[in-house]
Amino acid sequence: MSLKLTILGFNSAIPKKKSAPTAQLLEIANRHFLIDCGEGTQVQLRKAKAKFSKINHIFISHLHGDHVFGLIGLISTLQLLGKETPLWIFGPKGIKDFIMNQLRHTQSNCSFELSFKELESKHSELIFEDDKVKVFTIPLNHRIYTNGYLFKEKEKSRKLNIDAVKKHPEIETCDYQNLKNGRDFQLQNGEILSNQSLTFSPEKSLSYAFCSDTRYKPDIVPIIENVDLLYHEATFLEDLKEMADYTGHSTAKEAAIIARDANVGKLVLGHFSNRYKNPEILLEEAKLVFENTFIPKQLQIFEA
Amino acid sequence: MSLKLTILGFNSAIPKKKSAPTAQLLEIANRHFLIDCGEGTQVQLRKAKAKFSKINHIFISHLHGDHVFGLIGLISTLQLLGKETPLWIFGPKGIKDFIMNQLRHTQSNCSFELSFKELESKHSELIFEDDKVKVFTIPLNHRIYTNGYLFKEKEKSRKLNIDAVKKHPEIETCDYQNLKNGRDFQLQNGEILSNQSLTFSPEKSLSYAFCSDTRYKPDIVPIIENVDLLYHEATFLEDLKEMADYTGHSTAKEAAIIARDANVGKLVLGHFSNRYKNPEILLEEAKLVFENTFIPKQLQIFEA
DSSP, rough: OOEEEEEEEOOOSSSSSSBBBSSSEEEEEEHHHHHEETTTTTHHHTTTOOOGGGGEEEEEOOHHHHHHHTHHHHHHHHTTTTTOOOOEEEETTTTTHHHHHHHHHHOOOSSSOEEEEEEEEEEEEEEOOOOSSSEEEEOOOOSSOOEEEEEEEEEOOEEEEEEEEEOOOOGGGGHHHHHHTTTEEEOOTOOEEEEEEHHOOOOOOOOOEEEEOOOOGGGGHHTTTSSSSEEEEOOOOOGGGHHHHHHTOOOHHHHHHHHHTOOSSSEEEEOOOTTOOOOOOHHHHHHTOSSEEHHHHOOOOOOO | OOEEEEEEOOOOOSSOOOOOSEEEEEETTEEEEEEOOTTTTHHHHHHHHHOGGGGGEEEEOOOOOOHTTHHHHHHHHHHTTTTTTEEEEEEEHHHHHHHHHHHTTTTOOOOOOEEEEEOOOSOOOOEEEOOOOOEEEEEEOOOSOOEEEEEEOOOOOOOEEEHHHHHHHHHHHHHHHHHHHHOOOOOOTOHHHHHHHHOOOOOOEEEEEEOOOOOOOOGGGGTTTOOOOEEEEOBBGGGGGHHHHHHTTBHHHHHHHHHHHOEEEEEEEEEOOTSSTTHHHHHHHHTOOOOEEEEEOOEEEOOO
């Protein structure tokens, strides 16, 4: 099972004719998580041929328009499409009133259960967990209360070494789950077969960290350490570091330092200031610090 | 001076990959009026090469998402673009809280004066007037409180018949405005020159009526009588009249009856149900009643 990230949009501030503000669709362990939802995200989802019905969890980093103005439209469309499964929205305190007030004025009755998990902690916390995945917040430093999100597959089951298992007729199908869970097997004669002799190591558990918008914040490094894929905003080049600090953003170099120090697998940059007509220049700056860096195109998919 | 209507979007309900929900830009007497503002309208305005700075008045028909979810994004963008002139928003009671609550949660400080005229009357009323244009509401009948809007150029000045005027040296430049306003001219010898002998009739004053969303409502006919251009929603064909009534919409035939009975110059249909893959079928139905009917393409311009 791979991890698949579709960049629905990565514009800063203003939607443009051919590019959308921040939104991403993360497919991890068969879950479909939407991250941020700028204006026009639902159209980007259509362009990406995403299945709307599979989106049951939306994570909003902060309540600036370019990260959230598409949320009410998406909720309305899910309603028109007859969504039945519950929808969970994670975001800063206030997001519930932000959405519910719009639903009230538009006299919309949700056909599905709409639940909010409002965040206000300044420390990383576990906000979602099921049998396959955990999601943690990554407290960021922007002009307004902001969280990034860390998505981690749980440790997977060990894989049966069928050839080895079949050599022991005493091992029955009903024992397989115990083996996958790492237990040894005791034969009737008392001999113990080690789990390692009967199974292979599990597939690697994959992880993704989303960090936008934020000033350079090195204390997130321990939280995102060793993630396979990191998205980190890079609004400015290093020569505008003062501007980055003032507006609550990072430079490409700073994003790369975070990636290097956290030993991530791959870094994707985004949220570039409109002043950079050709964002390759941001890529070049980052690559001097962290080679495995990429800048996305609209609807590009990154896998891990 | 012509009247120019740009159809920014005319989708019902859901934004699509290649077409946007309701929004129109009306240019009349050098004013730029935005009518409705579904999600993505600001991108449609860019595609239409509209000058954002000229938009100072926005008219919202009703608080359903496909007519209003793009408004907060447009306001935010105007702010980022450094708009300085005041922005007036006309719409149903509640629209102020709908917008201000979003601005509050996104911690946005408008760089310009943002004023609201909230509507709640069930009768047509004059809601805007300057030296060139008047705007009236057209009370409609939808599932939620809704107004259409009637935009009327005021009667224009008469035009000088320069050849006739020049024959009378006593008429000076400072007298021209009185002549344009329709006054006769008295020579020193007491002779009176009729205004008609010195001027031509004024250019026709143009008018446009926007009617969406609404059930068939024949009592709007006297309000929109003789308009040069009428946009009327036509969500369904006549064979789904019951559905139209139930959902608060009109059929193509009904839109055409309104156009015929109001003796309008030109009828443009829109807001077609997604069930009609080819909206030509709605055009055909309407043309049986009112020949001068059109269905728009994205960004099409209609003039009068």
